[in-house]
Amino acid sequence: MREIVTLQIGGAGNAIGDSFWHVISHEHGVDYASGRFGGTSPLQLERINVFFNATASKRFYARTILIDTEASTIQRLNASSQLYRPENFVAGSESAGNNFARGYHTDGAAILDQVLENTRREVESVDSLQGFQLLHSIGGGTGSGLTSLIMEALVEQYPDNLLCNYVTIPSPNMSQVVVEPYNALLSTPALVNNSHLTFCLDNEALFQICNRNLKLKMSGYEHINHIVALTMSGITTCLRFPGQLNAGLRKIYVNMVPFPRLHFLIPGFAPLVTCKQQQFSKGTVSELVQQIFYSNNLLCAIDLRKGKLLTAAGIFRGRMSPREVDQLMTGVRNKNINNFVDWIPNNIKTAICDIPPRGLKMSATFIGNTTAIQTLFQRLLDASMSMLRRKAHLHWYTGEGMEEQEFQDAQQELQAIIDDYRSSAEGEDSGGGGGGGGGRSGSAESGEEEATPEAHCQYCTE
Numbered sequence: 001m002r003e004i005v006t007l008q009i010g011g012a013g014n015a016i017g018d019s020f021w022h023v024i025s026h027e028h029g030v031d032y033a034s035g036r037f038g039g040t041s042p043l044q045l046e047r048i049n050v051f052f053n054a055t056a057s058k059r060f061y062a063r064t065i066l067i068d069t070e071a072s073t074i075q076r077l078n079a080s081s082q083l084y085r086p087e088n089f090v091a092g093s094e095s096a097g098n099n100f101a102r103g104y105h106t107d108g109a110a111i112l113d114q115v116l117e118n119t120r121r122e123v124e125s126v127d128s129l130q131g132f133q134l135l136h137s138i139g140g141g142t143g144s145g146l147t148s149l150i151m152e153a154l155v156e157q158y159p160d161n162l163l164c165n166y167v168t169i170p171s172p173n174m175s176q177v178v179v180e181p182y183n184a185l186l187s188t189p190a191l192v193n194n195s196h197l198t199f200c201l202d203n204e205a206l207f208q209i210c211n212r213n214l215k216l217k218m219s220g221y222e223h224i225n226h227i228v229a230l231t232m233s234g235i236t237t238c239l240r241f242p243g244q245l246n247a248g249l250r251k252i253y254v255n256m257v258p259f260p261r262l263h264f265l266i267p268g269f270a271p272l273v274t275c276k277q278q279q280f281s282k283g284t285v286s287e288l289v290q291q292i293f294y295s296n297n298l299l300c301a302i303d304l305r306k307g308k309l310l311t312a313a314g315i316f317r318g319r320m321s322p323r324e325v326d327q328l329m330t331g332v333r334n335k336n337i338n339n340f341v342d343w344i345p346n347n348i349k350t351a352i353c354d355i356p357p358r359g360l361k362m363s364a365t366f367i368g369n370t371t372a373i374q375t376l377f378q379r380l381l382d383a384s385m386s387m388l389r390r391k392a393h394l395h396w397y398t399g400e401g402m403e404e405q406e407f408q409d410a411q412q413e414l415q416a417i418i419d420d421y422r423s424s425a426e427g428e429d430s431g432g433g434g435g436g437g438g439g440r441s442g443s444a445e446s447g448e449e450e451a452t453p454e455a456h457c458q459y460c461t462e
């Protein structure tokens with residue numbers, strides 16, 4: 001079995017991680033509170049070991065390390081579920097206070113050894129590790145600084161395994177902390193140089209999805225995290241259920257990343273509509289295909305039409321015809337040929353899994369590697385540069401041992417990735433080297449389970 005070890009880091013990383021485990025434990029028939037299997041289909045168990053460990057007493061626990069510089073966030077999770085192994089909680093004594101430097105150099109560094117020790121124990125208990133999945137924000141001090149430190153250590157200790165990051169990107173709509181753009185900027189070098197696959201989860205877009213698409217009254221992150229968890233469940237469908245294209249992290253890497261540096265992926269999800277709107281929808285595969293290419297359904301605040309897709313994938317769930325899905329996806333590419341680079345033929349892939357997510361008859365998850373991501377990076381660069389020019393708030397960082405030069409280096413790295421994406425839109429050599437698309441678009445085998453979606457809405461209580 002090709003197992004994955006998850007590390008959920010900091011406040012956002014742990015909250016999103018918890019939502020993810022909620023969603024996927026249900027899909028695999030495992031009770032979130034007790035960790036006991038109560039499922040009905042052998043398909044739920046066939047690849048459960050990718051994300052869960054089984055105990056001798058037939059209970060399952062999430063193969064995840066829960067990490068934070070402050071204890072309160074992860075203590076709450078410890079109390080809420082037996083899905084988490086008590087030894088896998090790693091907490092420091094004080095939050096990194098929204099400061100990358102404290103996450104990287106002091107408060108975070110103080111718990112690094114324990115993180116690596118717990119990780120080693122999980123790695124040693126599996127048959128054949130495929131990689132790590134790291135969940136974290138880049139706005140917080142722990143999510144940015146400690147994660148960068150952990151990534152450097154993982155790359156050194158496990159050079160043959162892949163690192164996949166699910167990164168929460170800050171938005172002023174969701175957080176008023178002024179130094180978040182600095183933390184995001186300082187996270188760039190580790191993400192560019194050490195991550196193999198980086199899924200960008202932009203709070204700006206998620207805020208809009210809740211307000212505009214779902215008309216939800218927002219208080220806190222609960223709804224946002226649920227949408228993220230549904231999307232992560234979609235992305236990992238092929239890893240967790242048998243017979244799929246992109247059935248491993250490495251396959252996603254090979255199919256989606258044409259050059260090693262250009263590994264920043266934009267996820268999307270459909271349907272993202274209210275129950276009332278759902279009543280007027282025909283509920284067809286064609287609608288899903290249209291929706292996943294709408295910028296309003298992306299978890300990043302970018303406009304797909306302002307760039308070119310290097311690669312794209314659609315992961316469909318529910319009972320549908322693989323032929324129809326393939327034809328519709330190819331149709332989108334043919335109709336919008338100018339929005340796809342012409343130097344990677346067959347750069348759109350599909351996969352189908354019979355088992356729908358809870359509460360839906362059908363769903364589709366999008367993964368896109370698009371040059372339009374420049375606008376997201378430019379937003380982060382501009383936000384940090386306006387403060388950096390005046391050296392505003394810099395003393396919080398230099399006071400913790402950082403040099404001003406580290407900001408300049410990070411800025412250059414962010415500018416370089418913007419330039420790389422820009423030149424690949426123009427068809428020039430991005431300088432990234434290596435990589436390789438390859439593979440024909442394929443569709444998945446059908447599973448056996450009869451879909452039995454429950455009669456409640458994913459997004460509200462209507």
Ligand SMILES: Nc1nc2c(ncn2[C@@H]2O[C@H](COP(=O)(O)OP(=O)(O)OP(=O)(O)O)[C@@H](O)[C@H]2O)c(=O)[nH]1
Pocket residue numbers: 009010011012013015016068069095096097098099136137138139140141142143144168169170171174175180203221224225
């Ligand atoms: N999507 C989402 N974003 C969150 C959540 N919690 C915090 N954020 C965002 O994450 C950033 C703050 O990062 P946190 O993860 O709370 O910080 P941390 O990693 O714990 O770091 P410190 O608290 O500074 O030690 C801000 O941009 C918040 O808007 C969450 O549950 N979901």
Ligand SMILES: [Mg+2]
Pocket residue numbers: 010011070095096140142
């Ligand atoms: Mg925190």
